[in-house]
Amino acid sequence: MESHQDPGRAAAKMAPGEAASAISAIDGSRSWLADRMIAPGWYHVAFGLLAGGAIAEAEIRNWMLLAWSVVAYTVGCGALSWWNQRRVGVAMKYFDACTRAVFGGHVLTLTGLIAAACWLGLDRGIHGAFLAAGVLAVPLTVVFGRWTDKLLRARLLTGQ
Amino acid sequence: MSTAARFDEIVHAPNRLQICAILSAVSAADFATVREGLRVADSVLSKHVRVLHEAGYVEVHKSTCASRVRTSLSLTEAGRAAYDGHVAALQAIVSNEAFHNSAGPGASPPGKAQLQPGSVVPAMTSSSA
Secondary structure, eight states, X not given: OOOXXXXXXXXXXXXXXXHHHHHHHHHHHHHHHHHHHSOOHHHHHHHHXXXXXXXXXXXXXXXXXXXXXXXXXXXXXXXXXXXXXXXXXXXXXXXOHHHHHHHHHHHHHHHHHXXXXXXXXXXXXXXXXXXXHHHHHHHXXXXXXXXXXXXXHHHHXXXX | OEEEOOOOHHXXXXXXXXXXXXXXXXXXXXXXXXXXXXXXXXXXXXXXXXHHHHTTSEXXXXXXXXXXXXXXXXXXXXXXXHHHHHHHHHHHHHHHHHHHHHXXXXXXXXXXXXXXXXXXXXXXXXXXX
């Protein structure tokens, strides 16, 4: 049975050292959780390869293959997100103003890359434009993914 | 947002404080994740979760996925308020000591915070942790 003495009296009896170690334990738990949220190194690379593969594949100019690569990209992203959710074992609001802005920046960057590849490859007839855009998409996706992880970690450490 | 400092005996137990610290940062966490964070056995975590649940601080959700029961935990509004108030009370105790230490010798009895008995830690409000 839990004892429930007067909480104010319990607080008054508490040594500051004990309170400090309790706060330190809280910080430790937050830090553990924040570290757990960081995805393994290959995770964002896999997202990048999915995006880069789907873009680079347009170089072949086979629309059926392009449609399948878009499906593979969608299913692959879903599977990766599901796996990460299971690995972390928590549900939380991933998007706040900062992470939403980074995600928006990522989408805009990839859209810009695809638009540039379309202009160079389809309008100007330059070979390798989609391939180059696909290759560029990989590191860009990794950078934006790690940036999001960093913001998420900082948010968890401050307990927001 | 500021939170009134309120020492909470239920939250204060070390394992329960850590459970609340983990749950306060997320919407819900798997039982297994919390157990891993605390590095305790299932039975120990169950005991603490039951105490928090009976106090109305934690909700326990069970779902079945591929014939396996998955248990997740989340803080209730009351639990979140109790945890925030408790953290504010701990910070008040620590900052009271820091204040008395900086005021010089004799300002505070050694090893004790200057707090009056009562349910709410006096004259202290602190930012929500």
